[in-house]
Amino acid sequence: MRYGMGPEVLSDVSFEIAPRSFQFLTGPSGAGKTTLLRLILLSVRPTRGLVSVFGEEVSGISNEALTGLRRRMGVVFQDFRLLDHLTTYENVALPLRVQGRSETNYRAEVVELLRWVGLGERMHVLPPLLSGGEKQRAAIARALIARPELLLADEPTGNVDPSLARRLLRLFMELNKLGTSVLIATHDFGLMDLIDARRLVLGDGRLRIEE
Incomplete structure (x- = not known):
C-alpha cells in the first residue's frame, strides 16, 4: 500500500x-x-x-x-463515526435496525450492553454531549452488538x-x-x-x- x-x-x-x-x-x-x-x-x-x-x-x-x-464485520476506529442526530442507544442499535430486527426484539440486548460499558445512564444522550471516552465506549458497543x-x-x-x-x-x-x-x-x-x-x-x- x-x-x-x-x-x-x-x-x-x-x-x-x-x-x-x-x-x-x-x-x-x-x-x-x-x-x-x-x-x-x-x-x-x-x-x-x-x-x-x-x-x-x-x-x-x-x-x-x-x-x-x-x-x-464490527469496526471501531479512532474517529468513532457516531451519528450526532441519534442518541447513544440509537447509535448502538443501528446495526440491528439495518438487519431489519424490531426494537421489541433487541431493546433489552442494547440496554444490557450499554450498562456493561458504563453508559447505562447516558443512553438517551446525543453524541455531542458525550466525552471522548464515552464516545469510544459507544462506538465499541455499536461494533459488538450484532456479534x-x-x-x-x-x-x-x-x-x-x-x-x-x-x-x-x-x-x-x-x-x-x-x-x-x-x-x-x-x-x-x-x-x-x-x-x-x-x-x-x-x-x-x-x-x-x-x-
Whole structure:
C-alpha cells in the first residue's frame, strides 16, 4: 500500500486471520496499523497484491457484495463515526435496525450492553454531549452488538482508564468465545500482556508475527 507517489506504507505484508482467533496488531505510531485495518475493511484498496475477506478475493467485487461483506464485520476506529442526530442507544442499535430486527426484539440486548460499558445512564444522550471516552465506549458497543464474524478495533482503549480497559478487553474475549475473530490495534503493552494472544507487529512497512 502506498499513498500517491510516496513510499510504500506497507510492503509484502502477508498473513491470515483464522476463524474464532484473537490477535493484537501493534507497532510504533505511523507504522501503518490503521492503514492495514482499512485494507481489511475494504475502505481502501491495495496498490499491489490481493486481499481476501471471508474466503473471497475482493479486487473486482461489486458494491452490493462489498456492503454485504462489511456487514459481517464490527469496526471501531479512532474517529468513532457516531451519528450526532441519534442518541447513544440509537447509535448502538443501528446495526440491528439495518438487519431489519424490531426494537421489541433487541431493546433489552442494547440496554444490557450499554450498562456493561458504563453508559447505562447516558443512553438517551446525543453524541455531542458525550466525552471522548464515552464516545469510544459507544462506538465499541455499536461494533459488538450484532456479534460480527470479525471485529476490527483501532486503539479501542485509548481514551479510558486502565480498569475500564481491562473490562473492555474481557468483553472482546467473551465475544471471541462466541465465535468472533478479533483484531485489536494497540500500542498498550500492558493490555496485551493480560492475555496470551498472537501479535502482529508492524515496523518500517513490514510485518512480523509473534505467536
